[in-house]
Amino acid sequence: RIKAHIRANLADPDLGPGVIAAAHGLSPRHLHRLFQGEGVSVSDWLRDRRLELAHGWLTDPALRRRTVTDIAYRCGFKDSSHFSRLFRERYGQAPREERPPG
Numbered sequence: 001r002i003k004a005h006i007r008a009n010l011a012d013p014d015l016g017p018g019v020i021a022a023a024h025g026l027s028p029r030h031l032h033r034l035f036q037g038e039g040v041s042v043s044d045w046l047r048d049r050r051l052e053l054a055h056g057w058l059t060d061p062a063l064r065r066r067t068v069t070d071i072a073y074r075c076g077f078k079d080s081s082h083f084s085r086l087f088r089e090r091y092g093q094a095p096r097e098e099r100p101p102g
Contacts, residue, residue: 002034003045010050013078017042050075051090054083058098068095 002024009015020042021031035042054075057063063071072083072095087095 002031006046007049010046010053010076011074013073013076015046015076020046047086048090050077051087054087054095055091055098058095059100061100064100068099071095 002020005023006015006020012019017028017031021028024031026034031042035045038045054071054077057066057071057075058068066074068084069080072080075083077083077086084095087098091098
């Protein structure tokens with residue numbers, strides 16, 4: 001239920017552990033413990049879902065007219081430079097290099 005909530009709200013740049021916990025009537029500490037049991041932090045899980053969404057959009061030929069910055073913001077990232085750095089760490093290349101030719 002919590003993960004479904006996160007997935008449904010990825011575009012919200014203010015979505016974070018406190019907001020997620022409050023939406024489910026949990027303390028942030030309890031929320032962190034739930035995710036810790038899976039070996040990942042809430043923030044890392046959220047970031048990874050946002051990166052996966054952005055990767056899918058960047059590689060979609062139908063969305064090639066959207067800028068990298070627009071996609072980053074629509075995936076909930078507040079800063080395009082930070083997004084680009086995280087994307088490169090995860091996928092081994094800059095977001096613009098993922099774009100389909102066209």
